[in-house]
Amino acid sequence: MKKLLSFFPALLALVLLSNFVDGPAGYQVGDKVTDFKLKNVDGKTVSLADNKAAKGYIVVFTCNTCPYAKAYESRIIELHQKYAPQGYPVVAINPNDPAVAPGDSFADMKARAASKKYPFPYLQDETQQVARTYGATRTPHLYVVTRRGSDFVVSYIGAIDDNSEDAKQVKTRYVEQAMTDILAGKPAATSSTKAIGCTIKWKKA
Amino acid sequence: MRLSKLIAFAAALLLWSGAARAQQVSVIKFPELQKRLSRQNDTTYVVNFWATWCAPCVKELPAFDQLSTTYAGKKVKVLLVSMDYASQLDKKVKPFVLRRELKSEVVLLNETDPNTYLEKVDPKWSGALPFTMIWNGKKSKRATFEREFTPAELTAEIKKFLL
Numbered sequence: 443m444k445k446l447l448s449f450f451p452a453l454l455a456l457v458l459l460s461n462f463v464d465g466p467a468g469y470q471v472g473d474k475v476t477d478f479k480l481k482n483v484d485g486k487t488v489s490l491a492d493n494k495a496a497k498g499y500i501v502v503f504t505c506n507t508c509p510y511a512k513a514y515e516s517r518i519i520e521l522h523q524k525y526a527p528q529g530y531p532v533v534a535i536n537p538n539d540p541a542v543a544p545g546d547s548f549a550d551m552k553a554r555a556a557s558k559k560y561p562f563p564y565l566q567d568e569t570q571q572v573a574r575t576y577g578a579t580r581t582p583h584l585y586v587v588t589r590r591g592s593d594f595v596v597s598y599i600g601a602i603d604d605n606s607e608d609a610k611q612v613k614t615r616y617v618e619q620a621m622t623d624i625l626a627g628k629p630a631a632t633s634s635t636k637a638i639g640c641t642i643k644w645k646k647a
Numbered sequence: 648m649r650l651s652k653l654i655a656f657a658a659a660l661l662l663w664s665g666a667a668r669a670q671q672v673s674v675i676k677f678p679e680l681q682k683r684l685s686r687q688n689d690t691t692y693v694v695n696f697w698a699t700w701c702a703p704c705v706k707e708l709p710a711f712d713q714l715s716t717t718y719a720g721k722k723v724k725v726l727l728v729s730m731d732y733a734s735q736l737d738k739k740v741k742p743f744v745l746r747r748e749l750k751s752e753v754v755l756l757n758e759t760d761p762n763t764y765l766e767k768v769d770p771k772w773s774g775a776l777p778f779t780m781i782w783n784g785k786k787s788k789r790a791t792f793e794r795e796f797t798p799a800e801l802t803a804e805i806k807k808f809l810l
Contacts, residue, residue: 509700543702579773579774579775579793580773580774580775580776583773600762601761601762604759604760604762604763605759605760606759607732607734607759611759614760616762635762636761636762636765636766636772636773636774637761637762637765637774638730638761638765638774638776639774639775639776640701640775640776641701641703641775641776641777641793641794641795642775
């Protein structure tokens with residue numbers, strides 16, 4: 443036992459080090475999420491708890507400046523139009539530091555949301571804490587969360603579909619496939635997918 | 648005499664193809680890339696995934712392109728994998744490669760669904776660009792980075808493989 447205890451600090455150091463190397467992992471499917479309070483483009487703050495009628499949310503980390511985010515913009519609006527009536531509205535979060543990505547300032551977000559008539563909140567993650575907690579790495583990066591009582595649990599993480607360039611050529615709609623399962627009260631058969639995107643513009647230390 | 652002529656011709660051809668390659672971008676599918684990523688020998692391979700639309704990628708690209716010059720004769724091979732859409736090859740990628748006078752080999756990965764290959768490139772790659780892999784089969788060393796590099800950081804990483 444004593445031997446084991448003397449070994450423990452080394453082991454702890456190793457675990458900490460490997461955590462550091464891999465970076466924070468963020469949420470996995472099945473994890474309970476911590477609610478946030480972020481400023482919307484209309485000036486009000488938004489939390490997941492606000493909408494008592496929501497069965498869940500489609501949380502999308504996205505931005506003004508990334509070509510992939512722009513390519514998916516109208517598809518994100520369509521997701522909201524399809525799933526908000528079924529209890530899963532979209533919540534868009536911009537995690538980019540405007541100092542690094544000047545087109546992602548709050549004023550630019552307001553302008554974008556107005557010109558594209560976003561039917562969902564477009565929130566600024568000013569401290570980038572929400573993106574870090576979720577483990578978001580890129581825009582767009584999508585999470586479906588499902589209500590469990592007063593909590594929300596991650597049901598799906600990943601891609602929107604299999605063709606970013608051309609919506610007409612899409613064969614597999616990953617998030618819609620997952621939503622079909624989730625709305626039927628089942629775990630998503632494919633609950634985790636990957637996509638190319640722009641790296642989140644983290645604040646320079 | 649004929650043999651020496653043949654050798655001279657072959658050498659000239661090799662030189663010419665090397666020069667020509669620097670000017671062009673070949674379009675490849677994932678199985679071809681996977682072959683390139685699985686080379687295990689005494690060469691240190693540096694593969695950088697980038698795109699013309701990715702600002703941090705474009706910023707760090709010169710540092711990667713410089714490696715083959717800096718470490719000439721040290722068996723360092725750089726491959727720049729463009730993740731631009733194949734439809735942008737002539738409009739964006741080729742002009743970019745020419746304008747930046749890239750010396751390293753550039754290929755464009757022509758696949759529409761990243762979910763089918765990202766995991767196979769590296770399970771730790773979530774899909775953000777830039778992404779870099781460095782490995783040396785003979786030294787059984789491998790490292791991947793889902794982040795951008797400063798020239799100094801890149802040099803420090805490469806040096807670990809050349810010890």
